[in-house]
Amino acid sequence: MGFRSIFVLAVLMGVRGSPTPGAASADVAAHSKMTPETAEETGQNLVLGVEDNVMATGELKPNHYPAQRAAKVVQHYLNTRYGSPYRLFGLQRVHSGNAEDVADSGRKYQLEISVQEIISNMTQKCSAEVFFPRGEKSLLAQVKASPCEELLNNDTKAQEEALYQQYKNNQSLLSAQYLPDSYGHIEPDMKPFWHLAIVASSSIMLNESTQDTLYNMAQVANITQLATENEQLKFQCHVLLHELVSQEILHWKLLFTWSPAGGVNVLEMEQLPHCHDCEKPPTTN
Template sequence: MSLRIIVVLAVLTGVTGSPGVMIRPEADSADTTAHPNSVPETVEATEIFGQQEVPAEDEAEEDVMATGELNPNHYPARRAAKVVQHYLNTHYGSPFRLFGLHNVQSGNAEDVADSGRKYQLEISVQEIISNTTENCSAEVLFLRGEQQRLPQVQVSCEELLKSNTKAQEEALFQKYKMNQSLLSAQNLPDSYGHIEPDNKPLWHLGIVASSSVMLKESTENTLYNMAQVANIKQLATENEQLKFDCHTLLHEMVSQEIIHWKLLFTWSPPEGVKVLQMEQLPHCVTHCEKPPNTN
């Protein structure tokens, strides 16, 4: 993948040189071509194309697993808060409802016997498409063990979850179901940040499906954003679920890796997005097939 697309994807997702510090977006937050996983925040660091220069002592401080009251701008609180975002998208997201972390107001961490670490958070969450923001309380428990386990999340965001998009979803579902040919799209967004209007629902479906991966992969030491749907195609099905094959690119902001995942998922208004299969693709070093048109 070329330097140009890496830089553009970084700008689209609001990524930063240090995941503990974010930029204030200049674009209208209702524009869904700007990725909903970006986290707006005022910073004092130098801003260069969506990245900041952060003093080394701040990076070292942010890596310490603090107990008790947390700095809401530092790694521990922000990593836990992003897990809440992925949880909301996984369980409540749709082509017409996407959730993004707007701000972390306060946080507290504590060790829970032998089970793990619990984070108590006060955050603001934005529903991107309607441009609605609500203050929410959340609890995230990262479980200990030899094998990585799904973080346990509880969140109270009642007003955001009341929005009813079923009529829009049903209309889109019938449109996709009755199409004469199966849908497909590539590079959402492209290297210039552009998405054709007809492809935005596919992009949103890719975000929701990818949130399942990011939730599953999240730990206290990671911070995930979705960068791009490299390609997505509708598959033939005879039941009441639309089925999609998707190749998505995730940006792990701590390691600065772009990680490729292959997803098989279904969608219908009553059932939502259900990921049937997820497979992490190997890191491409030599002789690897690149995603289409990402040079």
């Protein structure tokens, strides 16, 4: 699929916009029309400070890049473990952070953060530890986080079961494009699938995260429900991720399943070739 439009960078946090013809007309003014749910779900309430390239050790400034990058990894971790169509986690605030080198093996961050469960609008302060191993890229970031039990108390079982039964028994399989559209809009019945795509994409962002990256979900280019003979709903999804440090838009293809009992299970993930027809988002200050 070719993409011919200009993706508009929402101020410092995330790209919006549909890759449909005519989407180039969506500019910063269109960003102001974004729904609060979409702004929060894509992490646009995150505040970044100016930081140089020297990796800080000891106490960190909460709004500067080192602390924010590590804290964002915690968000991806929580979504991969506990996320669902009706439960989605976002980083609301970093209260404090500390970084230390661990011999020659890597770098450890101790964080106090506020995590928001976006859909219920509940917030809880949690502790987390993020360890970035040194060496091969295949070594993934390791995360330990307090369970944030209050955020898990919101009972979503009835909603999840209703959604599951609806699409398990549908005669026609779901197919949707451009979540959100050029103006940040998502139809209400498509929001659970936007949430599902974010949860599934968190697996990519968790795997790809290093001390030098900061990932955010930008858009679902398309999502298609596939036929399955087991009890899981199966989806193929093309998502756009925004790497804020490099300002790149990265295209990934995902194959994942979901059920209320089994949660989200990513079966395949593949980064697609760079989209040469897509323009790079403008740099913002």
